[in-house]
Amino acid sequence: MPRKALIAANWKMYKTPAEAKAFVDAFLPLVAGHDRDEIAIFPSPVLLPTVIDATRGSNVSVGAQNIHFAEEGAYTGETSIGQLIAVGGTYTLIGHSERRQYFAETDAIVNKKLHTALKHGVVPIVCIGEVLGEREAGKTEEVLKTQIAGAFAGIIAAMAKPIVIAYEPVWAIGTGKTATPEMAADAHRIIRAEVAKLLGEEIAASIRMLYGGSVKPDNAIALLSQGEIDGALVGGASLKPDSFTAIVKY
Numbered sequence: 223m224p225r226k227a228l229i230a231a232n233w234k235m236y237k238t239p240a241e242a243k244a245f246v247d248a249f250l251p252l253v254a255g256h257d258r259d260e261i262a263i264f265p266s267p268v269l270l271p272t273v274i275d276a277t278r279g280s281n282v283s284v285g286a287q288n289i290h291f292a293e294e295g296a297y298t299g300e301t302s303i304g305q306l307i308a309v310g311g312t313y314t315l316i317g318h319s320e321r322r323q324y325f326a327e328t329d330a331i332v333n334k335k336l337h338t339a340l341k342h343g344v345v346p347i348v349c350i351g352e353v354l355g356e357r358e359a360g361k362t363e364e365v366l367k368t369q370i371a372g373a374f375a376g377i378i379a380a381m382a383k384p385i386v387i388a389y390e391p392v393w394a395i396g397t398g399k400t401a402t403p404e405m406a407a408d409a410h411r412i413i414r415a416e417v418a419k420l421l422g423e424e425i426a427a428s429i430r431m432l433y434g435g436s437v438k439p440d441n442a443i444a445l446l447s448q449g450e451i452d453g454a455l456v457g458g459a460s461l462k463p464d465s466f467t468a469i470v471k472y
Contacts, residue, residue: 225430227259227446228386228453229470230347231460232287232315232434237265239272246276249463253470256281259453261470262313263460267301274310285313285345288321291334303342313345315455317373319392321349329372336373340381347386347455348373349434350413354393363412370416379421387413387431388455394435395457403444403451406433410450439468446472 237245242265253261262283265273274284290300306314316339317332332348339346350369352362366389377385389409394401401409410431418426433445434455445451460466 225428225452228262228430228432229259230262230264230285230313230388230432230453230455231466232264232318232455232457233266233269233461234287234320234457235266236461237269239269242269242272243276245461245463246273246282249467250277250280250282252463252467253281256470259470264313264315270306270311271309278310283312285311285315285347287315287318289314289316289335289339289344291331291338293338303338303344306344307342311344313347314339315388316346316348318349319351319390319395323392329369330375332369332373333375336385337376340377340384343384345384345386347388347432349388349390349455351390351392351409351435354397354399357391357393362409366409366412367416370413371420374417374420377421379425382421382425383428385429387417387429388434389413389431390434390455400441401433401435403441403448406435406445407448407450410448414450437469439465439472442469442472 262285263273264285264287277284286301286306289303290297294302316335317327321327336346352365356365391401393399414426430452432453432455433451437454437456438459456469
């Protein structure tokens with residue numbers, strides 16, 4: 223079975239509720255009937271009810287940019303998996319590069335969050351990727367293997383089918399530097415081989431792997447035509463309905 227692509231919009235800390243509603247109202251007609259790929263939007267936590275209500279009954283899913291690994295507790299400022307499910311969210315990002323960089327998330331924390339998402343039936347998109355110094359030092363493969371091993375600790379094949387992996391070369395996000403489609407595909411092959419070692423060839427062949435490094439309408443076709451790349455995690459280019467639609471319809 224071919225892997226169905228997933229095109230995901232990470233809005234980061236942008237948009238008010240009114241702006242989010244206006245985006246969805248403009249975007250849904252542009253992608254109505256588009257069933258080649260799955261489409262998901264990841265807004266800020268306070269926008270989740272607005273975006274979920276606006277997309278209800280459509281071909282667009284909604285998820286959180288982050289969850290806490292604890293099911294509830296005294297964790298000021300965090301979002302629990304139960305809260306996400308209660309408002310209708312079905313996906314979550316885990317271990318985004320900005321969470322790792324600015325909030326000190328480790329592979330061990332990513333692993334705890336992954337277990338929580340899988341336990342509650344929320345689709346996790348596990349983000350991994352090397353920084354510029356690691357790329358230039360020739361450590362890309364080592365870093366990716368380490369991050370996969372840490373994130374997937376205690377995960378067995380029977381649990382793993384819903385997992386999505388997003389490869390984010392941190393050095394290609396907002397820096398003006400870009401990964402070529404071939405570089406991106408090579409990294410995806412490394413990741414898939416490591417998943418095969420941990421969980422078996424069948425899971426490795428079925429698991430979806432997205433690319434998330436400054437995906438834009440003008441590079442989407444070249445990136446997404448690579449057989450190893452099963453979709454995109456889109457940042458800045460997902461903030462406008464027309465540019466995100468152009469990527470969805472690559």
